[in-house]
Amino acid sequence: MPSLIDIRRRIRSVRNTQQITKAMKMVSAAKLRRAQDRVIAARPYGTLLRKVLANVAAAVAAQEEPVADPLLAQRPEKRVRLALITSDKGLAGAFNSNLIRGALRFITEHPGVSVSLELIGRKGRDYFRKRGTAISGEHLGLAAKVKFEDLAGIARKAMEAYRNEEIDAVYLIYNEFKSVASQRLTVERVLPMELPGEETAVDYIFEQPAAEMLSTLVPKYVEMEFYRAQLESAAAEHAARMTAMDAATSNAGEMIDKLTLYMNRVRQASITKEIIEVVSGAASAE
Numbered sequence: 001m002p003s004l005i006d007i008r009r010r011i012r013s014v015r016n017t018q019q020i021t022k023a024m025k026m027v028s029a030a031k032l033r034r035a036q037d038r039v040i041a042a043r044p045y046g047t048l049l050r051k052v053l054a055n056v057a058a059a060v061a062a063q064e065e066p067v068a069d070p071l072l073a074q075r076p077e078k079r080v081r082l083a084l085i086t087s088d089k090g091l092a093g094a095f096n097s098n099l100i101r102g103a104l105r106f107i108t109e110h111p112g113v114s115v116s117l118e119l120i121g122r123k124g125r126d127y128f129r130k131r132g133t134a135i136s137g138e139h140l141g142l143a144a145k146v147k148f149e150d151l152a153g154i155a156r157k158a159m160e161a162y163r164n165e166e167i168d169a170v171y172l173i174y175n176e177f178k179s180v181a182s183q184r185l186t187v188e189r190v191l192p193m194e195l196p197g198e199e200t201a202v203d204y205i206f207e208q209p210a211a212e213m214l215s216t217l218v219p220k221y222v223e224m225e226f227y228r229a230q231l232e233s234a235a236a237e238h239a240a241r242m243t244a245m246d247a248a249t250s251n252a253g254e255m256i257d258k259l260t261l262y263m264n265r266v267r268q269a270s271i272t273k274e275i276i277e278v279v280s281g282a283a284s285a286e
Helices: 004-063 095-108 122-129 148-163 210-285
Strands: 079-085 114-120 135-139 169-179 182-191
Touching: 004 169, 004 210, 079 095, 079 122, 079 148, 079 210, 095 114, 095 122, 095 169, 095 182, 095 210, 114 122, 114 148, 122 135, 135 148, 148 169, 148 182, 148 210, 169 210, 182 210
Parallel strands: 079 114, 079 169, 114 135
Antiparallel strands: 169 182
């Protein structure tokens, strides 16, 4: 049976851990509010950009103009670039493990395809570096302060490889922020992009040919998708960490209660034993 000093020491250790997890929860909650605001602000731009692309694509199709942009070329997917967005830190529940399992499942579901990973985030980098997976690039520390220039650079690198026919498709895999308690694993094909069509397209007046306009908008769309995916991932990470730290704080509280109850029982047993010894000694002295 452990001594009272050992139990008190363990209670003190759990209480210190509880204070740390509670502080981490508050920090993640503060960061989540800012990250959520950035996600909400970026979504309308991405939605409108996709809508404009659909209208321009419809205009190009109506004019039957040939599109020579290599970013719109369709090829059999034999070489694929998979951009995996994970976090740089842990203690976020199943946030990173779900992403890694999703990337492994993607590779398994594409047999005979050469998949190279563009790893954004330390956790994904650390996992796949030890397993000999083909890695095309590593990018760390982008989630701390998401900047459009950083993600646009990664997108331009992927587009350049696609133009040079080094790869045949570009996919994004990330956690989309749905709510504080929910994040959705998303696998999105960025290149070659699927141009959505609309039944009633807006009749634009173009100052340049619609095909040239389409070629100008596609790179901006790809850059925006990388940027938006990183914003979604950052918000989802803070939400997952806040939920995980809240659960850890509650578990620590339950453990403290159990240890306190156990400590009281041990102390009561010790006191009872001492009383019995005193009574037994007094009885034998009579």
